[in-house]
Amino acid sequence: xxxxxxxxxxxxxxxxxxxxxxxxxxxxxxxxxxxxxxxxxxxxxxxxxxxxxxxxxxxxxxxxxxxxxxxxxxxxxxxxxxxxxxxxxxxxxxxxxxxxxxxxxxxxxxxxxxxxxxxxxxxxxxxxxxxxxxxxxxxxxxxxxxxxxxxxxxxxxxxxxxxxxxxxxxxxxxxxxxxxxxxxxxxxxxxxxxxxxxxxxxxxxxxxxxxxxxxxxxxxxxxxxxxxxxxxxxxxxxxxxxxxxxxxxxxxxxxxxxxxxxxxxxxxxxxxxxxxxxxxxxxxxxxxxxxxxxxxxxxxxxxxxxxxxxxxxxxxxxxxxxxxxxxxxxxxxxxxxxxxxxxxxxxxxxxxxxxxxxxxxxxxxxxxxxxxxxxxxxxxxxxxxxxxxxxxxxxxxxxxx
Amino acid sequence: xxxxxxxxxxxxxxxxxxxxxxxxxxxxxxxxxxxxxxxxxxxxxxxxxxxxxxxxxxxxxxxxxxxxxxxxxxxxxxxxxxxxxxxxxxxxxxxxxxxxxxxxxxxxxxxxxxxxxxxxxxxxxxxxxxxxxxxxxxxxxxxxxxxxxxxxxxxxxxxxxxxxxxxxxxxxxxxxxxxxxxxxxxxxxxxxxxxxxxxxxxxxxxxxxxxxxxxxxxxxxxxxxxxxxxxxxxxxxxxxxxxxxxxxxxxxxxxxxxxxxxxxxxxxxxxxx
Numbered sequence: 001x002x003x004x005x006x007x008x009x010x011x012x013x014x015x016x017x018x019x020x021x022x023x024x025x026x027x028x029x030x031x032x033x034x035x036x037x038x039x040x041x042x043x044x045x046x047x048x049x050x051x052x053x054x055x056x057x058x059x060x061x062x063x064x065x066x067x068x069x070x071x072x073x074x075x076x077x078x079x080x081x082x083x084x085x086x087x088x089x090x091x092x093x094x095x096x097x098x099x100x101x102x103x104x105x106x107x108x109x110x111x112x113x114x115x116x117x118x119x120x121x122x123x124x125x126x127x128x129x130x131x132x133x134x135x136x137x138x139x140x141x142x143x144x145x146x147x148x149x150x151x152x153x154x155x156x157x158x159x160x161x162x163x164x165x166x167x168x169x170x171x172x173x174x175x176x177x178x179x180x181x182x183x184x185x186x187x188x189x190x191x192x193x194x195x196x197x198x199x200x201x202x203x204x205x206x207x208x209x210x211x212x213x214x215x216x217x218x219x220x221x222x223x224x225x226x227x228x229x230x231x232x233x234x235x236x237x238x239x240x241x242x243x244x245x246x247x248x249x250x251x252x253x254x255x256x257x258x259x260x261x262x263x264x265x266x267x268x269x270x271x272x273x274x275x276x277x278x279x280x281x282x283x284x285x286x287x288x289x290x291x292x293x294x295x296x297x298x299x300x301x302x303x304x305x306x307x308x309x310x311x312x313x314x315x316x317x318x319x320x321x322x323x324x325x326x327x328x329x330x331x332x333x334x335x336x337x338x339x340x341x342x343x344x345x346x347x348x349x350x351x352x353x354x355x356x357x358x359x360x361x362x363x364x365x366x367x368x369x370x371x372x373x374x375x376x377x378x379x380x381x382x383x384x385x386x387x388x389x390x391x392x393x394x395x396x397x398x399x400x401x
Numbered sequence: 402x403x404x405x406x407x408x409x410x411x412x413x414x415x416x417x418x419x420x421x422x423x424x425x426x427x428x429x430x431x432x433x434x435x436x437x438x439x440x441x442x443x444x445x446x447x448x449x450x451x452x453x454x455x456x457x458x459x460x461x462x463x464x465x466x467x468x469x470x471x472x473x474x475x476x477x478x479x480x481x482x483x484x485x486x487x488x489x490x491x492x493x494x495x496x497x498x499x500x501x502x503x504x505x506x507x508x509x510x511x512x513x514x515x516x517x518x519x520x521x522x523x524x525x526x527x528x529x530x531x532x533x534x535x536x537x538x539x540x541x542x543x544x545x546x547x548x549x550x551x552x553x554x555x556x557x558x559x560x561x562x563x564x565x566x567x568x569x570x571x572x573x574x575x576x577x578x579x580x581x582x583x584x585x586x587x588x589x590x591x592x593x594x595x596x597x598x599x600x601x602x603x604x605x606x607x608x609x610x611x612x613x614x615x616x617x618x619x620x621x622x623x624x625x626x627x628x629x630x631x632x633x634x635x636x637x638x639x640x641x642x643x644x645x646x647x648x649x650x651x652x653x654x655x656x657x658x659x660x661x662x663x664x665x666x667x668x669x670x671x672x673x674x
Contacts, residue, residue, distance in 0.1 A: 013537070021537075021538060022535060022537050022538060023506060023533045023534065023535075023538060024533060024535060025461075025462045025532050025533060025535070025556070025558070026535050026536075026555075026556045026557065026558045026560070026561060026565075026569070026580070027558040027559070027560050027580065027583050027584075028560075029535040029536075029537065029560075029565070030560045030561070030562070030565060031560065169468060169472075170458070170459070170472075175459065176459075179459050179460075179461045182461045183461060183462075183464070183584075183585045186462065186583060186584055186585060187582075187583060187584035187585060187588065187589070188583075189559075189560055189583045284507045284510060284511060285505075285506045285507045285510055285533065286459060286507060287459075287461075288533075290510075293507075295507070295511065297511070298480040298481055298482075298508060298511070299457075299481070299507045299508035299509070299510065299511030299512065300457065300458040300475060300508070301458045301459050301507070302458075
């Protein structure tokens with residue numbers, strides 16, 4: 001008998017409880033089985049692991065610091081707050097960790113063309129970056145609405161040699177970009193590898209994205225032991241698809257640590273303009289997995305809304321759905337407004353411009369930390385930097401740049 | 402067990418020594434009444450089996466034509482409940498033409514799988530093609546469907562090898578649908594040669610009739626593929642006629658129905674020549 005653990009999933013069918021699975025067309029099924037095989041083989045291949053570690057250190061710049069947010073801690077007057085500085089990674093977010101892992105898998109499988117979906121553009125930039133680094137052709141699908149609100153990242157992707165394809169169907173945001181990427185994949189099965197940007201999609205994507213992102217939690221564990229001589233009391237991370245959150249949480253799931261996943265509540269979860277799939281959705285099937293989704297009574301997926309393009313997705317990774325149902329992780333909503341003021345506070349008190357996605361996590365820290373004692377250690381994942389968001393923030397604040 | 406409508410249809414066609422024409426239209430495209438009118442006219446126009454699309458907000462396996470049809474239908478208020486009602490309405494006039502619902506799993510899952518199977522059978526649905534349920538997920542729908550007497554039509558594709566084919570056939574019923582291209586609906590035209598090789602491979606492993614679809618658009622295509630398969634499916638080309646006969650507000654041109662059925666007539670000639 002193995003001991004009880006929250007870290008054993010998914011099972012051989014790709015399930016975390018009832019969530020996950022492989023809900024894809026038959027054309028794609030042999031491809032994801034090949035991917036699963038290649039991924040399993042890579043896990044025990046020391047050369048693969050060594051190259052992954054080398055690239056994370058020398059190309060990404062890891063480990064990222066675990067930084068004591070001194071002034072914010074003092075200002076809030078409660079828990080001691082650490083930021084895991086994923087925004088200092090090459091390309092400015094945690095997304096690159098996963099892209100390095102997946103492009104190594106793509107090369108291992110003999111694929112030469114990479115496709116990806118992107119919302120805020122962070123995953124698109126990270127994908128375009130690794131494609132340039134490895135000399136692979138790169139096609140990024142991005143909703144037309146997101147192209148409009150994330151112009152700097154669109155230009156970055158183009159500089160990196162990627163072909164950015166505007167998606168004009170549906171809500172013209174992340175879910176539609178994912179639909180279009182899957183349509184591309186099904187039509188280009190021989191040479192194409194799909195780098196999914198979050199811990200969602202058909203098995204084995206939720207597992208492998210989580211594993212590549214788990215470097216965040218693994219480093220945090222070592223760093224907090226060095227700094228504090230003990231594990232933290234709580235972890236906080238924003239959740240869209242949930243890759244930065246699962247990357248921080250997973251190495252700690254079996255420890256006695258409170259965890260908070262922060263969903264984007266847009267205008268509020270009592271409106272129809274939010275992206276909080278756990279708080280405001282229910283289990284359904286989309287994009288290859290069963291998970292919590294925003295939908296109407298007929299099972300039609302509804303459009304999500306968040307001021308943050310990276311959280312503007314009507315679903316969430318299946319492992320989060322499971323962690324929610326078994327109540328291992330607490331998921332909380334934060335509105336656009338709360339995220340905006342947290343964004344400003346972080347700029348003013350810490351000298352760090354956070355991504356609007358990460359500002360959701362900061363907003364929850366602002367709510368939670370003052371209620372906790374000073375010896376409570378809290379780690380928040382500062383998953384991305386906010387340069388890309390300054391136009392959105394300026395508009396929201398009524399300022400012209 | 403009683404002979405199903407699908408089995409009866411293929412048996413009748415065998416006597417006539419010809420392949421079946423399967424037409425695809427989306428339920429509720431461009432509106433309920435127009436779509437029902439087309440549905441009711443299809444058998445007389447020469448459709449042997451009817452595939453009726455259940456609209457979905459995120460049709461990942463479909464090309465632009467059927468995506469647009471799905472959106473038109475949803476905008477006109479179509480739901481799973483109304484799709485079943487449309488089949489019920491059709492069955493008041495036609496008891497023999499098989500109807501297959503084609504779509505994605507989420508609307509069925511949300512309806513409640515058992516309740517959906519029950520209501521669909523009662524409405525007169527003969528089979529289901531759910532594109533995002535590969536054999537790995539047969540326990541979701543294919544196995545309960547088979548138990549209740551609903552055909553669950555499985556897909557084989559150019560990426561399916563012999564070993565997977567065995568797995569696909571395990572819970573397949575009604576007929577087998579060979580997807581003639583690696584791609585989405587209504588895009589690339591398939592080549593006859595490789596499709597024939599695949600259909601022959603399938604025939605060695607099953608007695609189920611084999612239908613071929615995806616990218617088949619013209620009477621000439623239909624004639625060619627009818628030579629090698631038991632049924633030929635045309636979807637996007639029909640749906641395109643609907644798209645071309647609605648105005649900017651989405652209202653149907655009065656001639657829409659007859660134009661669709663005339664085109665189906667030319668396809669029907671092709672399977673009969």
